[in-house]
Amino acid sequence: MIRVLGAALAAIITLLGLTLALWFAPATQVNLPQQVELNIDASGIAHPITAVLLNFRSYDTLLEVAVVLVAVVAGLALRERGPRVTPHERSADPMLQALTRRLLPLLVLTGVYVLWAGSYAPGGAFQAGALVAAAGVLARLAGYDIASRVDRLLRLGLALGFILFLTVAVSAMFGGRPFLNYPDEWAGSLIFLIEAVLTFSIGLTLLSLFVHAPGDASPQGGGDYGR
């Protein structure tokens, strides 16, 4: 009871503080969206959000990709003690079979579209990666045997996006340019290549977290609704 009251008090104080802070907010003196607008031609990308994420503030994104990688490494570290995760038997349900066979290509196609759209409209690697992961989870639930074994190939797949991003970032320094700088004429294509590989790695990361999450180690398995 005291805990609930304390939490309620903290929430009310925070709400009050935020309201005051927003009410009395001073007028901004720096206009960053305008600066993005001015420099967007030099970024090689037509959409401001992708330009900020992968060019102007690409360092933040590089570290965010590392965060995602650390999360899955920590997840795998806890998991590998158990035996190899085997998928449930391929479900014999014809409806599920037919549905997955039609949905999977569509999901992957939508993923590729969202990735491609990132260069001129909202979209990009993280959203596309989520779609790819959804396709993987669906396939997994239908009994396909993917990402079951924690081996070097899986780890390479997980790290691939980060490796490519870091390699491109470092390679700039060999040409005497600063870390994370893209060569002018290649900026657009390099960013797309990084995003494409990131899509794959992020999708695989989310899928691995699903497949290797603790829980279906119980003898009953993780709720096999097919049978």
Added chain:
Amino acid sequence: MIPILLIIPLAFAILSLLLPRKWTRTIVIPGLILQLGAALILCLTIYTEGPQDYALGDWQAPLGISLLADGFTVTLLALTALIAALCAIYALFFLERYNREQFYFWPLFWFLLASLNGIWLAADLFNLYVGLELLGLSAVGMVALTSERPALKAALDYLYAALFGSLAYLAGVALIYGAYGTLAIPQLSEMVAGNITTQVAVALMSVGLLLKTAIFPLHFWLPPAHGGALAPVSALLSALVVKASFYILALIWLDVGALAVTVSAAQLMGALGAGAILWGSWNAFKTPQVKMLVAYSTVAQLGYLMMLFPLAIGVSEAAATMAWQGTILHLLAHAFAKAAMFLSVGTLVLAIGHGRIADLGGVSQHMPMALFAFGLSAVSLMGLPPSGGFNAKWLLLQSAIQSGQWHWFVVIAGGGLLTAAYVFRIFRVSFTETVRHEIQATHPMLQLSALLLAFIAIGLGFASEWPLRLMDLTGGGTP
């Protein structure tokens, strides 16, 4: 030159994730040498040429992100490289009997190092948030490594605390960005005014960072996490990880938000510190487990860092400078001493098979080096001369006298006595002759690396001038 300090640990993180298992151990030493070398070269460069900044991707802040290396930054970079190197050498031998853990330890270790370096070098509020996320997740992963039930529970609590702390910090950053339109710290320190928006933002960020630094009364997650992890992990966490969020807290109070903070708020921060010293010491005095004693000692010692705020805000410039120098020195001395203490205690626990203080009898004869390392680090923690801890507390006390704040004088001086009370528990037991348990042999490198760290903590007492002189080469950071 500056981004090399990020590239080395990131590259080694990937290498140790992908190379065959037998190689992950082999590359540790070359990686550490590279890292240490790069940190020292950067130290020398800054010492001779003054502070430098680096526009990542050739985009100038505020549109892009800059890294900033000044005297304070490079001191912390060198500290991180040195402590990480000694902890890693210890881990190489300590983890021999942990087959699965040792494989995943190394990628997390390198990511942890990268995030620490990233935080010291960051000059952008949002980039600090990303750094905190990377730091928090790799630290949580390291705590959970053994995947035993208590470790998992501690790691989960740590994860919740870290995530909540990050969210509160992020909310503050969003308010600042909304009010000023920029995230670059050098630009913000010139623009930020003492209005209510800034004050709410500083309050939100402070709550988040206090939780991440485990300052009393938000310290609940630290003792189980630091006390329950593997010894090299505990050493890294107590010596370095909690200092990162404190560093950001100090940056916000003394630099970015300097006009928004009030003297009474600073006194409140000091009161939290005093609470930490009392509560941490009392629990360290009570606990039956030796690793928990060291973990609670961290809670108490973090309280001294909080003395920075009342001693440096609203006082004369001379007193503020002294408080700042004392705090830096305390941060360095505590990092070395606490790493040494966790490593030596880890060796003792490994040798007797468990960590009950009452059963430490006889270790003084069998493992004199480990106990000596513990003793030396205790000298620095208690603040006895000659040690880095003594110089730090001396500066803090002088600053308190100069600004006439006698209540903080009492807290700082009394804290030393409390520290003595709990560390002498270990000596009293360990010097008894009766051996209650079979004491197993451990690798001598385990004791040696702890001893080396303890010697540095003591040596800092003779060489305090050096980091303080390097620190003077700073554009921002000093009050």
